Amino acid sequence: MLKSKMLALLISISLLLLGCTSTGAVDSKETVSNQIETSPVINAKAETAKADVSASGITKLAAAVKGTLKVHFIDVGQGASQLIVSPNGKTILIDAGNNDKEELIVKYLKKENVKKIDILIGTHPDADHIGGLDAVIDNFDVGKIYMPKIQANTETFKDLLSSIQKKGLKVTTAKSGLVLDWEKDINVEMIAPVGTYDDTNEMSAVIHLTYGSNSFLLTGDAEALSEADILKSKVNLKSDVLMVGHHGSKTSTSTNFLKAVNPKYAVIQVGKGNKYGHPTEEVLKKLNDKKIKIYRNDTQGNIIFSSNGKDITVKSEKAGVVTQKPTAKPTVKATTKPTPKATAKPTSKPAVVQGDVYYKNCTAVRDAGADPIYEGDPGYSSKLDRDGDGVACE
Numbered sequence: 291m292l293k294s295k296m297l298a299l300l301i302s303i304s305l306l307l308l309g310c311t312s313t314g315a316v317d318s319k320e321t322v323s324n325q326i327e328t329s330p331v332i333n334a335k336a337e338t339a340k341a342d343v344s345a346s347g348i349t350k351l352a353a354a355v356k357g358t359l360k361v362h363f364i365d366v367g368q369g370a371s372q373l374i375v376s377p378n379g380k381t382i383l384i385d386a387g388n389n390d391k392e393e394l395i396v397k398y399l400k401k402e403n404v405k406k407i408d409i410l411i412g413t414h415p416d417a418d419h420i421g422g423l424d425a426v427i428d429n430f431d432v433g434k435i436y437m438p439k440i441q442a443n444t445e446t447f448k449d450l451l452s453s454i455q456k457k458g459l460k461v462t463t464a465k466s467g468l469v470l471d472w473e474k475d476i477n478v479e480m481i482a483p484v485g486t487y488d489d490t491n492e493m494s495a496v497i498h499l500t501y502g503s504n505s506f507l508l509t510g511d512a513e514a515l516s517e518a519d520i521l522k523s524k525v526n527l528k529s530d531v532l533m534v535g536h537h538g539s540k541t542s543t544s545t546n547f548l549k550a551v552n553p554k555y556a557v558i559q560v561g562k563g564n565k566y567g568h569p570t571e572e573v574l575k576k577l578n579d580k581k582i583k584i585y586r587n588d589t590q591g592n593i594i595f596s597s598n599g600k601d602i603t604v605k606s607e608k609a610g611v612v613t614q615k616p617t618a619k620p621t622v623k624a625t626t627k628p629t630p631k632a633t634a635k636p637t638s639k640p641a642v643v644q645g646d647v648y649y650k651n652c653t654a655v656r657d658a659g660a661d662p663i664y665e666g667d668p669g670y671s672s673k674l675d676r677d678g679d680g681v682a683c684e
């Protein structure tokens with residue numbers, strides 16, 4: 291008995307060695323695992339050896355990926371949330387919309403039969419992204435949490451931290467260069483933030499996900515500065531599906547960035563009649579010029595991409611008239627200077643509106659719920675209005 295164990299152990303060790311050096315190991319593995327069936331302990335070792343063989347890439351040739359990967363762009367109105375489900379049912383949730391979308395998100399996840407969020411990512415601390423995350427943490431098992439190293443002085447952010455604490459979870463810093471440990475055959479790479487930025491949007495965690503020959507780029511609210519740094523970092527950006535940065539604001543989706551991503555499909559997570567004028571005509575034009583098919587939550591509801599590693603199919607909740615041309619909606623257009631009408635202004639103005647209001651950056655403006663600020667309004671400054679269109683922090 292002991293002798294046979296020793297023999298099997300020897301064989302599995304030599305298999306490991308062979309697996310690292312020779313393709314012949316793949317065939318011999320079958321025979322070896324038959325021989326060691328007698329001992330469950332050693333058999334477990336053989337399993338590891340097998341996994342090693344394929345991890346070393348030797349069987350990669352035949353490793354046509356199996357099953358369907360799904361990427362849900364959940365309709366949270368003006369905000370963002372993406373649920374990724376692997377063929378084996380593993381999950382990643384990126385953002386969860388605003389506070390008032392908590393119930394919607396929890397319901398959505400339950401309807402999709404999600405029991406556990408293996409990886410939870412809060413791209414950046416703005417309320418339209420992290421608002422619903424506390425409810426997700428309260429209601430589901432959570433594996434790992436990633437958030438960038440930037441804080442917000444808001445109740446929403448505090449709520450999130452307290453939910454994380456209550457569950458005894460730890461936050462891992464989101465930054466470029468991380469390869470997330472999620473699912474074999476699916477590569478999940480964090481490609482931003484590359485540096486440190488004052489603006490919360492620029493600190494957004496950006497995810498590039500590859501399954502077989504299909505890929506997705508999920509960008510949070512990263513803007514031109516982060517996009518330029520991502521380009522400089524020389525990562526592979528090519529993607530079939532691009533989640534358009536910052537809800538289609540013209541401060542994102544810079545020309546060179548879009549060129550590098552070169553997507554077939556674009557998804558804009560945006561709410562109907564939002565006060566920011568998202569998505570902007572500039573961005574829609576860029577996408578249309580490249581004949582990229584556009585999907586939008588405001589017109590199509592929930593949008594679900596399925597990939598078998600080769601082909602991508604798209605389903606949307608509402609049969610969705612996909613408007614390839616920007617519709618001439620009476621929303622505030624970025625090109626025309628909006629008259630500071632009472633209706634176009636945010637309802638939740640900061641308490642201090644009299645006299646001089648000074649905001650250090652757009653993060654502070656968003657924290658105060660004062661975004662966007664129109665020229666002539668308290669708190670407006672040309673420094674905050676980077677594109678000089680008369681609307682700051684749009």
Ligand SMILES: [Zn+2]
Binds near residue numbers: 369370416418511536
């Ligand atoms: Zn946002």
